[in-house]
Amino acid sequence: MLPTISIPQHWDYPRFALEQRTNQGIILGLQYYPIGTELAEQFGNSWRYAVMPNKNSDELFHFQENQIQPLSPQELFSQIRAEIEFYQSQIAILQQQLAAITGGSTNG
Incomplete structure (x- = not known):
């Protein structure tokens, strides 16, 4: 069963999702400031x-919803494609290392 997040009906629904890639980075968390609270007034x-600006960063930034810009479909495609190519090259290196240990081919 997938986890469920309930949002009170009187809150606006968030525009962005967890782990969504944006121009600012990858969304790792979200927080709502409801009407009538000190944070909402501020x-x-x-x-x-x-x-998080990128997956190798140790920095975390906080943005209001109107400060977040989604990636275009082309930018998102390019980012994901580059990540796939990176991991494919890492897999090829590991397969070569495994083949050297076992003395045979590990393609498969």
């Missing part, structure tokens, strides 16, 4: 997102 009642 930042506005909306969603705020915790974003």
